[in-house]
Amino acid sequence: MTLHELTIAEAGERLRAGEVSSSDLLEAALDRASLTEAQLHAYLTIDREGARETARRADADLADGIDHGPLHGVPVALKDNMCTRGVETTASSQILAGYIPPYDATVTRKLKEAGAVIVGKTNLDEFAMGSSTENSAYGTSYNPWDIGRVPGGSSGGSAAAVAIGSAFAALGSDTGGSIRQPASLTGVVGLKPTYGTVSRYGLIAFASSLDQIGPLSRSVQDAAFMLEAIWGHDPLDATSYAGEYPQPSAALDDGVSGMKVGVVKELAGEGYEPAVETAVSAMVDKLSDAGAAVVEVSLPTFDIALSAYYLIAPAEASANLARFDGVRYGHRGEGATTETLMARTRAEGFGPEVTRRVLLGTYALSAGYYDAFYGQAQKVRSAIQEDFSRAYESVDVLVSPTSPTVAFEAGARMDDPLAMYLSDICTIPSNLAGHPAISIPIGLDEQNLPIGFQVMAPALGETVMFQVAAAVETLAGFAERPVLEELAS
Amino acid sequence: MTWESVIGIEVHVELSTRSKMFCGCAVEFGAEPNTNTCPVCLGLPGALPVPNRKAIEWIMAIGLALNCEVSERSVFHRKNYFYADLPKGYQISQFDIPVCHDGYLDVTVDGETRRIGIERAHMEEDTGKSTHIGDGGRIHAAESTLLDFNRSGVPLVEVVSRPDIRSAAEARAYAQDLRAVVAELGASDARLEEGSIRFDANVSIRPEGAEGLGTKVEVKNMNSFRSLEKAVDYEIERQITVVEAGGELTQETRHWDEEAGVTHSMRVKEGSSDYRYFTEPDLAPMVMSASWVDEVRVGLPELPAERKARYSDEGLESDLAGVLSASPVEVRDIFDVAVAEGADHRRVANWLVGDVTAWLRRTETDPTKLPLGGKQLAELVEIVDEGVVSSSAAKMVLEGVLQGEGSPREVAKARDLVQISDVSAIEEIVAGVLADNPEAVKSYAAGEQKVVGFLVGQVMRASQGKADPKLVNELLRQKLSS
Numbered sequence: 001m002t003l004h005e006l007t008i009a010e011a012g013e014r015l016r017a018g019e020v021s022s023s024d025l026l027e028a029a030l031d032r033a034s035l036t037e038a039q040l041h042a043y044l045t046i047d048r049e050g051a052r053e054t055a056r057r058a059d060a061d062l063a064d065g066i067d068h069g070p071l072h073g074v075p076v077a078l079k080d081n082m083c084t085r086g087v088e089t090t091a092s093s094q095i096l097a098g099y100i101p102p103y104d105a106t107v108t109r110k111l112k113e114a115g116a117v118i119v120g121k122t123n124l125d126e127f128a129m130g131s132s133t134e135n136s137a138y139g140t141s142y143n144p145w146d147i148g149r150v151p152g153g154s155s156g157g158s159a160a161a162v163a164i165g166s167a168f169a170a171l172g173s174d175t176g177g178s179i180r181q182p183a184s185l186t187g188v189v190g191l192k193p194t195y196g197t198v199s200r201y202g203l204i205a206f207a208s209s210l211d212q213i214g215p216l217s218r219s220v221q222d223a224a225f226m227l228e229a230i231w232g233h234d235p236l237d238a239t240s241y242a243g244e245y246p247q248p249s250a251a252l253d254d255g256v257s258g259m260k261v262g263v264v265k266e267l268a269g270e271g272y273e274p275a276v277e278t279a280v281s282a283m284v285d286k287l288s289d290a291g292a293a294v295v296e297v298s299l300p301t302f303d304i305a306l307s308a309y310y311l312i313a314p315a316e317a318s319a320n321l322a323r324f325d326g327v328r329y330g331h332r333g334e335g336a337t338t339e340t341l342m343a344r345t346r347a348e349g350f351g352p353e354v355t356r357r358v359l360l361g362t363y364a365l366s367a368g369y370y371d372a373f374y375g376q377a378q379k380v381r382s383a384i385q386e387d388f389s390r391a392y393e394s395v396d397v398l399v400s401p402t403s404p405t406v407a408f409e410a411g412a413r414m415d416d417p418l419a420m421y422l423s424d425i426c427t428i429p430s431n432l433a434g435h436p437a438i439s440i441p442i443g444l445d446e447q448n449l450p451i452g453f454q455v456m457a458p459a460l461g462e463t464v465m466f467q468v469a470a471a472v473e474t475l476a477g478f479a480e481r482p483v484l485e486e487l488a489s
Numbered sequence: 490m491t492w493e494s495v496i497g498i499e500v501h502v503e504l505s506t507r508s509k510m511f512c513g514c515a516v517e518f519g520a521e522p523n524t525n526t527c528p529v530c531l532g533l534p535g536a537l538p539v540p541n542r543k544a545i546e547w548i549m550a551i552g553l554a555l556n557c558e559v560s561e562r563s564v565f566h567r568k569n570y571f572y573a574d575l576p577k578g579y580q581i582s583q584f585d586i587p588v589c590h591d592g593y594l595d596v597t598v599d600g601e602t603r604r605i606g607i608e609r610a611h612m613e614e615d616t617g618k619s620t621h622i623g624d625g626g627r628i629h630a631a632e633s634t635l636l637d638f639n640r641s642g643v644p645l646v647e648v649v650s651r652p653d654i655r656s657a658a659e660a661r662a663y664a665q666d667l668r669a670v671v672a673e674l675g676a677s678d679a680r681l682e683e684g685s686i687r688f689d690a691n692v693s694i695r696p697e698g699a700e701g702l703g704t705k706v707e708v709k710n711m712n713s714f715r716s717l718e719k720a721v722d723y724e725i726e727r728q729i730t731v732v733e734a735g736g737e738l739t740q741e742t743r744h745w746d747e748e749a750g751v752t753h754s755m756r757v758k759e760g761s762s763d764y765r766y767f768t769e770p771d772l773a774p775m776v777m778s779a780s781w782v783d784e785v786r787v788g789l790p791e792l793p794a795e796r797k798a799r800y801s802d803e804g805l806e807s808d809l810a811g812v813l814s815a816s817p818v819e820v821r822d823i824f825d826v827a828v829a830e831g832a833d834h835r836r837v838a839n840w841l842v843g844d845v846t847a848w849l850r851r852t853e854t855d856p857t858k859l860p861l862g863g864k865q866l867a868e869l870v871e872i873v874d875e876g877v878v879s880s881s882a883a884k885m886v887l888e889g890v891l892q893g894e895g896s897p898r899e900v901a902k903a904r905d906l907v908q909i910s911d912v913s914a915i916e917e918i919v920a921g922v923l924a925d926n927p928e929a930v931k932s933y934a935a936g937e938q939k940v941v942g943f944l945v946g947q948v949m950r951a952s953q954g955k956a957d958p959k960l961v962n963e964l965l966r967q968k969l970s971s
């Protein structure tokens with residue numbers, strides 16, 4: 001197996017055995033990027049020099065007996081909506097072209113402290129609004145399994161990089177499925193942790209009450225390594241969880257025997273590709289064979305989750321994106337008055353999907369419409385949380401497909417926002433509830449496109465969730481890696 | 490028709506916390522522009538607010554001092570609007586669940602005390618400051634605008650009264666008393682000239698006895714209590730004139746022009762004032778537990794109203810109690826000590842609000858450097874009572890004490906102000922004066938009582954003002970009648 005295909009665990013073993021250096025791992029990832037970026041466009045910025053220096057330091061530290069833990073010397077990528085001091089951060093928006101943050105996001109700092117080597121910043125849908133990475137102002141990313149298709153989104157760049165090996169793992173952000181859906185479409189593991197467990201300080205906000213940072217990785221164990229490096233209470237984030245944290249990596253080998261697994265009735269049927277449904281039910285059967293008690297569970301509010309999400313998220317976004325006015329940083333439009341300067345800045349700086357959502361959100365919060373839209377959506381959100389609570393009275397975890405479909409063709413949904421929004425139908429409920437959920441690749445369809453399996457758990461239920469996810473990974477035995485046709489020869 | 494004015498006051502109080510409301514930047518007046526800033530108060534991408542616990546304690550203290558209820562749970566909201574000095578494009582404020590609600594402040598004007606309801610006190614953050622350059626600093630013709638974000642994120646408490654105020658004088662009294670409360674707490678510098686406390690007035694009129702409310706006009710830009718009173722007065726008159734001439738009032742914001750003494754309509758903002766409030770998702774709801782509220786309540790100092798009541802109970806007339814209560818703490822401390830020494834409450838209070846306060850003003854001395862102790866003042870009262878010095882000489886004794894010449898007894902002696910109370914010494918002077926003024930003696934014998942005054946004056950002059958005037962009077966009458 002070549003270096004760029006290793007998991008973090010495998011790379012760590014070789015690193016500590018002295019077989020490879022962090023610099024070797026980094027060069028493997030950088031070589032991989034050089035080979036694939038022209039086709040995939042996973043990265044917006046690759047910080048070759050910064051990364052090389054960090055890798056050298058990681059090697060020197062290790063030689064001195066200083067070991068920062070599982071991520072020590074491991075090349076990872078960051079979605080470009082997380083601030084990196086001194087390295088351009090744009091959230092894939094024209095409005096932040098050239099913006100260089102003066103500070104590190106908490107996750108950036110934590111990754112550095114964990115000894116990770118930050119390779120670069122990955123592409124995303126502008127301000128994380130989208131499900132295909134086609135809404136980037138800097139060009140679309142493509143799926144390594146089929147470069148005519150999207151990698152999902154909005155963390156599509158992170159997903160493509162991890163899948164193809166130009167990073168060993170990456171961070172994404174998940175507001176309605178933006179980590180899990182691209183993970184599913186690219187055949188990697190994608191995790192959205194419990195809301196509040198990973199600091200949002202330095203994450204360019206899309207919808208504050210839903211946004212959560214999490215890892216994309218090539219194994220469940222790697223996801224746990226990443227999670228344990230980045231989470232924890234942060235005094236700089238007032239919504240950060242201050243209590244006791246679970247210890248998921250301790251439970252990875254515990255299996256599912258005696259576990260109660262609920263299959264969500266509403267996340268199946270019309271709109272779901274047969275190959276996806278077949279793969280998911282096969283996995284459910286395997287879990288049952290492995291000793292889990294499987295039951296079907298109904299969560300009727302899931303049917304209206306998407307509508308509630310598309311009011312709450314744009315409403316919060318409309319305020320979160322108000323700071324991009326051209327006055328203090330980023331792109332500035334020409335204007336003789338403050339009003340025209342701001343209006344032109346925003347008209348020129350925001351792409352069509354962002355503009356659509358800001359308008360939608362502004363409308364949903366307007367006097368006279370607030371109760372009917374935003375107020376109502378918040379009620380639905382509470383109802384979804386109650387539905388989840390009821391379900392968790394009888395099951396330990398809930399499972400479903402991660403995405404109703406495999407990766408779709410680039411451009412296929414760009415003129416049909418509603419079809420695009422439906423990409424997140426399975427992932428949105430966990431965001432609305434603030435619960436953790438993880439996508440694990442379980443197989444390929446007949447077109448050789450990956451299928452993801454979602455495991456959901458109650459708030460702070462990461463331990464049980466990882467326990468099931470690790471079992472799913474083992475039962476699936478998914479070991480395929482994408483091969484770029486042009487490179488195969 | 491007689492008109493009744495209906496006035497409500499909104500007060501913005503900048504808290505004197507060390508750091509800002511949602512970040513660690515220093516709160517400092519007059520610092521170099523944009524030196525007290527960070528990603529949070531500049532609204533940089535990704536930055537998040539973290540509430541300042543001390544600020545929340547201050548607003549609780551202000552609320553409690555204004556007899557408000559403190560909510561058990563209170564929520565921050567985003568108030569959305571675009572402005573160059575508003576870095577996030579929204580202000581973190583409060584909407585339907587403020588920290589404090591339903592209080593009151595009793596104010597007295599011309600001896601009449603009225604209770605002014607307080608609707609709410611809520612927490613918010615200040616904006617940055619715009620300075621328009623060119624064309625007299627007006628925004629529309631300005632060539633450029635400078636932005637200073639040092640003030641951005643400074644904690645502000647907004648106190649909103651009910652429309653219970655009925656006159657400009659009452660508006661002023663309310664504002665002054667509220668300022669006194671805030672200053673007493675130490676919650677704010679409460680300096681009008683620095684803008685650390687700002688007052689806006691909502692003014693409307695209605696026919697006397699009517700129930701509903703008239704068209705409300707918001708008046709801004711008053712930077713002294715006097716201008717607040719003048720602006721409100723002007724606005725009431727303006728509204729009456731408009732209505733009586735058959736005109737209609739517009740709901741608007743008007744700007745007080747101090748120089749011209751009039752209010753101007755401010756340009757109506759483009760677009761509506763729909764702030765699209767919604768819950769601030771970056772901040773969890775605040776929970777003010779009963780024990781926390783009690784902790785703050787216990788820590789409250791004696792407030793002006795309480796103190797005034799105590800002084801009244803101790804026997805001071807309402808006016809004197811009010812003036813003393815509003816005096817600097819150093820002056821009030823002297824009162825408490827002097828009274829504990831056994832000196833008469835009223836006499837001590839009169840000295841303090843009279844000569845002592847006048848001296849502070851005349852010499853521009855900071856009250857913290859007042860060179861007078863409670864024991865000294867008690868001694869001054871005592872030597873007047875004992876007849877050691879006359880009331881008029883006592884003023885000079887005080888002057889000497891304030892100039893550091895020693896204790897009142899020492900000063901009286903050193904300045905040769907001790908009264909002559911020796912009967913034989915005064916008798917001698919009286920005899921001399923009578924001998925020198927035979928005409929006056931004759932007039933007295935003829936029934937002209939008022940010459941006594943003249944003769945007393947002559948005796949006092951002859952004694953260089955040191956003779957005890959009571960004794961002089963007595964002895965003169967004896968001699969004249971004999």
Ligand SMILES: [Zn+2]
Nearest residue numbers: 512514527530
């Ligand atoms: Zn700051």
